[in-house]
Amino acid sequence: MKTIIMVILMFSSGIVFTQTKGELSDRFDKKRESEHFVLQWNAGQSSEKEIDEAAAFAEEAYSKLSDLLGKENMPTVKLIMTFRGEGVDPETYKKSVPHVDGQGRIHLYRFDSGGYLGAVAHEMVHAVRVNTLPRWERFFEEGLASAIAYHLYPNTKAFARYGYPLDVVAGYWLVSGKGIPLETMRVQHNRLNLKCSFQTYVMREDFFNYLAETYGMKKLMAFAYAANVGHVDAYPEHWDKPFGELVSDWENDLRKRYHAYEGAEGLADEYFKNTPVRYSKACEAGIDY
Numbered sequence: 034m035k036t037i038i039m040v041i042l043m044f045s046s047g048i049v050f051t052q053t054k055g056e057l058s059d060r061f062d063k064k065r066e067s068e069h070f071v072l073q074w075n076a077g078q079s080s081e082k083e084i085d086e087a088a089a090f091a092e093e094a095y096s097k098l099s100d101l102l103g104k105e106n107m108p109t110v111k112l113i114m115t116f117r118g119e120g121v122d123p124e125t126y127k128k129s130v131p132h133v134d135g136q137g138r139i140h141l142y143r144f145d146s147g148g149y150l151g152a153v154a155h156e157m158v159h160a161v162r163v164n165t166l167p168r169w170e171r172f173f174e175e176g177l178a179s180a181i182a183y184h185l186y187p188n189t190k191a192f193a194r195y196g197y198p199l200d201v202v203a204g205y206w207l208v209s210g211k212g213i214p215l216e217t218m219r220v221q222h223n224r225l226n227l228k229c230s231f232q233t234y235v236m237r238e239d240f241f242n243y244l245a246e247t248y249g250m251k252k253l254m255a256f257a258y259a260a261n262v263g264h265v266d267a268y269p270e271h272w273d274k275p276f277g278e279l280v281s282d283w284e285n286d287l288r289k290r291y292h293a294y295e296g297a298e299g300l301a302d303e304y305f306k307n308t309p310v311r312y313s314k315a316c317e318a319g320i321d322y
């Protein structure tokens with residue numbers, strides 16, 4: 034009898050005490066665990082096949098991310114990942130976007146292309162880092178997550194490039210003069226980031242890629258784990274130049290890359306006709322910022 038009780042106790046404690054970053058959500062009827070994740074979904078909303086693929090992909094991305102950030106910077110508990118279908122509000126038709134909440138839980142919605150997986154690497158960067166840093170500088174964190182996701186999966190078909198080259202998409206905004214200046218994006222991050230997401234995400238991603246490619250990923254990682262992480266006044270200490278100077282260097286570089294890209298104008302046209310960007314209105318100087 035004693036043995037049976039012990040076995041039952043051990044068995045149930047194993048289930049109850051899986052440690053997670055954040056609380057499990059009670060709005061899902063299905064749950065599965067992999068080595069580093071607890072996945073939650075609703076049976077009628079996501080298929081077993083989608084969850085199988087997501088679990089495998091999440092573990093692969095986790096291992097790549099761990100190599101890049103260092104094991105010591107990875108969580109000691111499992112990350113929660115939820116799957117919420119299309120995320121379209123039946124009344125307003127407003128679409129929810131993948132995000133990480135204040136507890137570090139990853140919430141995914143399907144995209145037109147790439148199902149649930151397109152945003153996994155980007156959101157995982159946020160989930161790993163949130164609540165572990167001396168400060169959270171939103172503009173920097175967004176740029177870092179995008180640059181790391183690009184570094185790990187350059188051929189993603191998901192938001193915001195939809196598989197089009199970054200040189201072309203980010204370059205178009207800059208060369209056409211319809212992009213938002215990076216300094217404006219930084220200062221007005223909370224107001225503009227989602228509202229003007231087709232402009233902000235690709236331009237900021239290209240800027241942080243440029244830093245990683247020009248100065249090396251190691252330098253970006255050192256800044257990402259410094260006490261003054263992401264602080265605008267800390268750029269000279271980490272990059273030998275103030276933020277504004279790095280931005281003009283980047284603009285010159287991106288302009289060159291755009292003009293050197295064969296068929297850039299045609300591709301940019303296609304991007305604006307064939308992707309969800311066509312449903313959105315670009316933010317404009319003097320009106321939106």
Ligand SMILES: [Zn+2]
Nearest residue numbers: 155159175178
């Ligand atoms: Zn993000």
